Amino acid sequence: MIPETFAWFGDAANWSGPGGVPARLAEHVGYVALALAVAFVIAMPVGLLVGHTGRGAVLLVGTGNIVRALPTLGVVTLFFLLLADSTPAALVGLVVLAVPPIMAGAYAGVQAVDPHVTDAASGVGMRGMQRLWQVEVPIALPLLLGGVRNAVLQLVATAAVAAYVGLGGLGRYLMDGLAILDYGEVVAGAVFTAALAVVLDLLLAGLQRVLVPRGVRLAELATSKGST
Amino acid sequence: MSLVDELGTYLGSANTRAQLWSGLAEHCYLALLPIVFGTVLAVGAGWLGRSRPSLRGTLGVVANLVYTVPSLALFVVIPGIIGTTILDSVNVVIALSLYTAALLVRPMLDALDAVPQAVTASATAMGYRPARRFFGIELPLAVPVLAAGVRVAAVSNISLVSVGALIGVGGLGRLFTDGFQREYYAPIVVGVVLTLVLALVVDLLLVALRRFLTPWQRPAPRDPAHAEEVEA
Numbered sequence: 001m002i003p004e005t006f007a008w009f010g011d012a013a014n015w016s017g018p019g020g021v022p023a024r025l026a027e028h029v030g031y032v033a034l035a036l037a038v039a040f041v042i043a044m045p046v047g048l049l050v051g052h053t054g055r056g057a058v059l060l061v062g063t064g065n066i067v068r069a070l071p072t073l074g075v076v077t078l079f080f081l082l083l084a085d086s087t088p089a090a091l092v093g094l095v096v097l098a099v100p101p102i103m104a105g106a107y108a109g110v111q112a113v114d115p116h117v118t119d120a121a122s123g124v125g126m127r128g129m130q131r132l133w134q135v136e137v138p139i140a141l142p143l144l145l146g147g148v149r150n151a152v153l154q155l156v157a158t159a160a161v162a163a164y165v166g167l168g169g170l171g172r173y174l175m176d177g178l179a180i181l182d183y184g185e186v187v188a189g190a191v192f193t194a195a196l197a198v199v200l201d202l203l204l205a206g207l208q209r210v211l212v213p214r215g216v217r218l219a220e221l222a223t224s225k226g227s228t
Numbered sequence: 229m230s231l232v233d234e235l236g237t238y239l240g241s242a243n244t245r246a247q248l249w250s251g252l253a254e255h256c257y258l259a260l261l262p263i264v265f266g267t268v269l270a271v272g273a274g275w276l277g278r279s280r281p282s283l284r285g286t287l288g289v290v291a292n293l294v295y296t297v298p299s300l301a302l303f304v305v306i307p308g309i310i311g312t313t314i315l316d317s318v319n320v321v322i323a324l325s326l327y328t329a330a331l332l333v334r335p336m337l338d339a340l341d342a343v344p345q346a347v348t349a350s351a352t353a354m355g356y357r358p359a360r361r362f363f364g365i366e367l368p369l370a371v372p373v374l375a376a377g378v379r380v381a382a383v384s385n386i387s388l389v390s391v392g393a394l395i396g397v398g399g400l401g402r403l404f405t406d407g408f409q410r411e412y413y414a415p416i417v418v419g420v421v422l423t424l425v426l427a428l429v430v431d432l433l434l435v436a437l438r439r440f441l442t443p444w445q446r447p448a449p450r451d452p453a454h455a456e457e458v459e460a
Contacts, residue, residue: 068387069424069428070387070423071387071404071423072390073394073398073405074416077405153295157299160300174304175394187305190305193300197296197298198297
């Protein structure tokens with residue numbers, strides 16, 4: 001397996017053109033980014049609203065659990081038959097699977113804000129939306145971004161699976177390699193997909209570090225020290 | 229032909245039903261065996277983290293990394309590492325065991341940390357050696373948190389097994405590749421529904437198991453004869 005993999009990596013033909021690594025990587029990142037953006041626009045307002053008002057929480061958590069149990073391959077093939085075109089079908093499938101983690105993260109974050117804090121915010125005269133944006137969202141950021149990170153991992157993995165119905169991206173190496181039993185190509189696909197997932201997760205971890213206000217980080221640190 | 233008719237025709241065939249049963253059985257085996265292995269691995273990691281606190285950071289990083297690797301990538305790389313054939317169902321079992329363990333390491337360590345110091349100290353004072361204290365006192369007290377993690381892992385395994393169909397081992401996942409190749413809705417819809425039902429049933433069974441393992445968390449019985457015992 002190792003010589004085959006090295007041979008694949010050493011072949012210049014695999015590094016340029018529409019089937020080359022840069023192009024496939026760009027496609028993969030593109031699908032993930034597009035699906036994430038659409039899922040974010042749908043999920044974030046709903047999650048924040050449910051967390052803020054406390055209404056519809058049971059429905060939201062229940063839907064999230066059901067979607068987690070949905071088999072991704074089933075979702076992708078089903079949408080393929082419904083829409084009869086690989087790329088849009090796969091993208092709809094990706095969005096469907098990315099919405100629940102983002103929604104759950106936003107809801108859990110806002111919902112977990114200490115009621116004393118929200119009471120204090122109302123006490124100093126903040127209105128609903130002010131309280132949401134200036135108090136609840138900043139405090140909720142760690143959990144909220146945790147949901148986004150889960151969604152991105154889910155998207156990278158599912159985009160690879162969606163190569164089965166003809167989507168481009170890194171999953172192509174996995175599917176095409178399996179079809180012709182070229183193990184070097186399969187391993188290359190697996191390595192790139194895994195590396196992409198790890199790198200994107202690290203980038204988001206860095207983003208989380210930058211975005212989460214210092215006060216919230218200190219408070220987290222203090223409670224985690226207090227509990228042990 | 230409407231979807232309902234299609235489903236009727238599909239489910240009407242004895243051949244299909246036999247295929248569904250074998251798919252369901254394989255799915256259970258592929259999803260549930262890793263729960264057992266993964267939990268054992270996570271308990272081992274918990275023991276390690278307890279006895280060597282310096283290793284905890286490493287355990288967390290490794291668990292995170294494993295969890296990040298996409299399932300399809302893990303399924304195809306494992307045979308290269310351990311020398312099985314790519315169509316061997318062992319690959320899927322190993323991959324899902326690793327995911328389960330990765331998911332459980334953090335809650336496991338947190339739950340063990342949450343065991344009150346007074347309890348572990350009492351056990352030590354009563355003459356419990358570290359191993360017996362771990363399995364007899366700390367682990368049982370960690371069960372509620374661990375059980376929550378196991379429920380998440382079980383549902384996620386049941387959904388991930390289907391991806392195995394792409395490498396020829398996928399339980400109900402074969403219904404998706406079958407439906408895709410024949411452009412036929414019925415197997416896909418049946419596959420999705422059966423997967424969801426299986427996830428629900430397994431989840432309910434795990435809740436029952438947790439209740440069985442944590443008798444002290446059950447609501448107090450109303451029978452006054454037992455009231456004293458419960459309070460004590």
